[in-house]
Amino acid sequence: MIDIKNKKRIVIKIGTSTLTHKKSGRLNIRRMNSLVGVIADLKNQGRDVVLVSSGAVGLGLGRLGISEKPDDTPTKQAAAAVGQCELMYMYDERFGKYGITVAQILLTKTILQQDRRKNVENTMEKLFESGVIPIVNENDTVAIDELELDFGENDTLSAIVAQLCKADLLVILTDIDGLYDENPNENPNANIIHQVDEITEDIYMAAGGKGSKFATGGMQTKLDAALIANEAGIDMAIINGRDPENIYRLFDGDEVGTIFPCK
Numbered sequence: 001m002i003d004i005k006n007k008k009r010i011v012i013k014i015g016t017s018t019l020t021h022k023k024s025g026r027l028n029i030r031r032m033n034s035l036v037g038v039i040a041d042l043k044n045q046g047r048d049v050v051l052v053s054s055g056a057v058g059l060g061l062g063r064l065g066i067s068e069k070p071d072d073t074p075t076k077q078a079a080a081a082v083g084q085c086e087l088m089y090m091y092d093e094r095f096g097k098y099g100i101t102v103a104q105i106l107l108t109k110t111i112l113q114q115d116r117r118k119n120v121e122n123t124m125e126k127l128f129e130s131g132v133i134p135i136v137n138e139n140d141t142v143a144i145d146e147l148e149l150d151f152g153e154n155d156t157l158s159a160i161v162a163q164l165c166k167a168d169l170l171v172i173l174t175d176i177d178g179l180y181d182e183n184p185n186e187n188p189n190a191n192i193i194h195q196v197d198e199i200t201e202d203i204y205m206a207a208g209g210k211g212s213k214f215a216t217g218g219m220q221t222k223l224d225a226a227l228i229a230n231e232a233g234i235d236m237a238i239i240n241g242r243d244p245e246n247i248y249r250l251f252d253g254d255e256v257g258t259i260f261p262c263k
Contacts (some may be wrong), residue, residue, distance in 0.1 A: 002261045004233050005251055007168040009128075010042065013052040013158035014173045018241040025058050033094060035173075035244040039133065040098035042247070048128045050165055052136045052158040053091070056083035079139035091135055101132045112160055124165045136161050142206035155221040159228035159236075170229045171250065172222055173241025178258035179219060181206050195259045198229055227261040236260040 014035065021028050042049050042263055057076055060083025061069070070076055088104050095102050105124075111117065136159060155172060158199050163169040182190040196203055207219035229236040239246045239257030249256045 002259060004169060004189055004237070005236070007047070007251075009048040009165065009167045009237070010166065010169050010171060011050045011052060011167045012039065012138040012171045012247070013154055014054065014241055015154060015175075016054040016058050017175050017216060018173050019053070019055045020058055026062055027055065027059060027090070027251065031242070031244065032090065035241075036091070036094040036097075038244045038247050040100055041131060043100055043131075043252075044098075048165075049116060050134045050136060050161060050167070051091075051122070052154055052161055053087065054137065055081050056077055056087050056137060057140060059083035059086045074201070077141050078105050084137070084141070087137075095133060100131075101134075103127050103134050105134050105136045106141075107136060107157065107161075107241050108139045112164075114196075117164070121164050126257055128165075134165075136146065146216060155225040156228065159225035159232075162229050162234050162236075163232045167234055170225070170234055170236040171237065171247065172225065172238045173244070173247075174222065177240045178238050178256075179203070179207060179223075194255050195261065196226070197261065199223055199260070200229070230260055230262040233262050235262050 019028060019032065020026060039049050041050060057079045060081065061067075063082050063086060064079060066075070066079065070079070084104070084106070088102070091102055105120070107120065111120065124134060133228030136157070138154065156169060158172060161167075175190055176184065179193045179196065180190040181193055184190040193203075193206070203224060204220065207223055226236045226238075237250055237257050237259045239250055246256050
């Protein structure tokens with residue numbers, strides 16, 4: 001097992017399905033409060049933390065009174081514009097109770113592919129020096145390809161952010177306990193894989209196979225993120241985010257979730 005306890009710079013990613021209630025799509029306030037408390041505690045331990053957070057579009061749809069997920073891009077972008085204000089207000093208020101300042105960073109694939117990438121890196125470092133927690137999301141208001149899931153619902157983005165800020169560890173919070181050797185939705189006897197030393201085709205097949213209904217937008221994009229992180233010398237973990245205190249258990253060395261150690 002890798003030494004997670006001594007990791008100093010952490011990127012934590014939480015997706016919409018973990019941050020919201022399944023039936024209503026509205027924000028899970030208790031879970032957000034717990035997540036903020038854990039991250040604040042990690043910060044108080046002397047760690048640098050970046051939060052990659054989804055949820056803006058869902059929050060925006062709720063504020064606009066739209067109950068069904070729209071198919072057209074302009075409505076999604078409008079919802080993102082409204083939702084980003086709401087999301088950052090809620091994070092700012094909650095982190096502020098712990099005396100922690102947050103900053104919003106909205107990224108697009110185009111920016112990350114250009115020389116402006118260095119500007120993002122410099123901004124991140126200055127925020128760390130100032131004791132600020134950067135909260136990152138895709139800039140869905142202006143970017144079309146991100147709404148088309150080009151970033152893999154923020155999984156890939158979180159790995160790229162980990163590269164940008166030279167993180168020691170990427171933690172992806174999801175709504176299952178980790179990577180299983182079979183699809184747990186189909187086989188209740190499927191076993192969790194606690195450590196993956198090499199991401200092979202067999203590992204992708206365990207996640208449901210590339211392009212399958214089970215893998216698309218789910219575990220496959222997390223494996224893609226692990227590849228990106230590991231190639232950059234960054235360890236990654238997938239853990240169940242329904243209980244944010246699983247992050248404590250991860251740092252305590254408990255066997256929780258699935259760990260992808262870099263070589």
